[in-house]
Amino acid sequence: MSHTFDFTVSTLLPACSGRPMDFLQLLFLALVQGITEFLPISSSAHLILVPALTGWSDQGLMIDVALHVGTLAAVMTYFWRETLRMAEGSLSLSRGRLDSGARLLLLVVIGTLPVVVAGFSLRDLVSGEFRNPALIAGTTIGFGLVLYLADRLGRRQAVMEGMPWRHALLIGLAQCLALVPGTSRSGITITAALFLGYQRAEAARFSLLLSIPTTAAAGLLMGRELWKSDDLALQGDAIFAAFFAFVAAWLAIGGMMAWLRQASFTPFVVYRLALGLVLLGWLYL
Numbered sequence: 001m002s003h004t005f006d007f008t009v010s011t012l013l014p015a016c017s018g019r020p021m022d023f024l025q026l027l028f029l030a031l032v033q034g035i036t037e038f039l040p041i042s043s044s045a046h047l048i049l050v051p052a053l054t055g056w057s058d059q060g061l062m063i064d065v066a067l068h069v070g071t072l073a074a075v076m077t078y079f080w081r082e083t084l085r086m087a088e089g090s091l092s093l094s095r096g097r098l099d100s101g102a103r104l105l106l107l108v109v110i111g112t113l114p115v116v117v118a119g120f121s122l123r124d125l126v127s128g129e130f131r132n133p134a135l136i137a138g139t140t141i142g143f144g145l146v147l148y149l150a151d152r153l154g155r156r157q158a159v160m161e162g163m164p165w166r167h168a169l170l171i172g173l174a175q176c177l178a179l180v181p182g183t184s185r186s187g188i189t190i191t192a193a194l195f196l197g198y199q200r201a202e203a204a205r206f207s208l209l210l211s212i213p214t215t216a217a218a219g220l221l222m223g224r225e226l227w228k229s230d231d232l233a234l235q236g237d238a239i240f241a242a243f244f245a246f247v248a249a250w251l252a253i254g255g256m257m258a259w260l261r262q263a264s265f266t267p268f269v270v271y272r273l274a275l276g277l278v279l280l281g282w283l284y285l
Contacts, residue, residue, distance in 0.1 A: 022237075025056050026063075030241045033067035034248020038075065038208055039256055040147055040187030040268045041275070044178075045136045049279070052133050066238035069219040070245030075208050078253045082209055100161070104209075107163055111172035111189075111206075112213045118176040119214075132181075137279035139182030144272030147191045151265045154194035160202045167196050175210065185211065187272075190265070200260040208253065 029050060036043040044064075051057060076083045082104065089101030098106075174192035178185035186207045193203035 026237055026241050027244055029063065030067060030070065030244035031248050033241075034071055034074070034245040034250075035252045037068070037071040037245075037249055038186050038204075038211070038253050040184050040190050040265060041272055042136075042140060042182050042184035042187065043071075045140060045182040045184070045275075049133060049136065053282070063237060063241055065218050066242045067245045068215045070242035071249035072212060072215040072219060073242075073246045074249035074253060075211055078250055079205070079209060082205075083212070086209075104160075107160075107165070107168040107206075108209050108213060110165060110168040111175065111210050114169070114172040115175045115179070115214055116217070118179060122179055133279060134283055135180065136182035137276045137283065139180055140272050140279065141276035143177075143183050143187055143191070144269045144276065147187055147194075147265055147272075148269040150191040150194035151200070151269070155197035156194070156199050158196070158198045158202065160198070160206045163198075163206070167193075170196065171206065171210070187268075200265065201257060204256065204260055 032046045032050060033043050036046045085101035086105040086108065087101075089099060089103070089105040092099045092102040093105070171189050171192045174188050175185060177183045177188050186204070189207040189210055190203045193206055194200070198206070
């Protein structure tokens with residue numbers, strides 16, 4: 001897309017020029033990202049599919065990262081107590097103490113390290129061959145079925161505060177699969193936690209906290225490149241997209257956590273299966 005950032009009245013009105021469409025595209029992408037990022041339905045799949053289905057040009061990794069930064073702010077503010085505990089835990093670790101905040105921080109770090117290593121190793125595939133609608137259709141259906149099995153077979157008794165180190169590592173290894181679009185980072189980490197016996201809401205909570213370091217690292221690296229680019233239009237697009245992604249994500253997190261306290265992941269599984277089948281029909285029929 002041609003990157004513009006214009007809040008004039010004409011931007012909000014339907015027209016044949018490219019400028020309003022740029023606004024609408026960014027807004028739509030922000031809403032899609034915010035709603036899907038923490039639901040187990042793969043936000044990256046939706047972000048790749050939007051231009052494929054609408055005919056819009058691919059928004060690129062820079063806008064993708066800006067959208068993720070907006071959702072990062074949402075998860076950190078929604079789970080502000082846990083975020084504060086981890087910040088205090090970092091101070092405790094620097095003083096040689098292992099309190100509850102330090103332990104939570106270490107669990108998140110252990111769960112993050114595998115995907116950091118895998119991400120650097122596979123970065124060319126992630127930005128190239130992996131962004132493929134056919135692959136997305138298969139992973140959307142396949143990992144949706146795996147989530148259903150985990151939801152049905154998991155014991156759903158354990159809580160995050162008692163998580164052993166090995167469980168954090170296993171969930172972190174599962175997170176590496178999320179480098180393939182359609183898998184869903186939140187979906188695969190929740191699936192792993194359910195198989196390990198964690199309650200639905202607790203599995204989702206740890207999954208959301210795991211998103212903080214990886215998204216923050218990607219945002220810092222890409223933000224540095226964005227700042228150095230001197231592309232004011234692209235910078236404006238990124239800020240706009242990040243803000244609306246934050247609003248949508250905050251509301252989506254609250255809705256999902258409330259749902260999981262009393263219900264199952266079945267609606268998300270059904271959505272994944274339907275999305276995958278629609279994609280297969282669109283691709284091959």
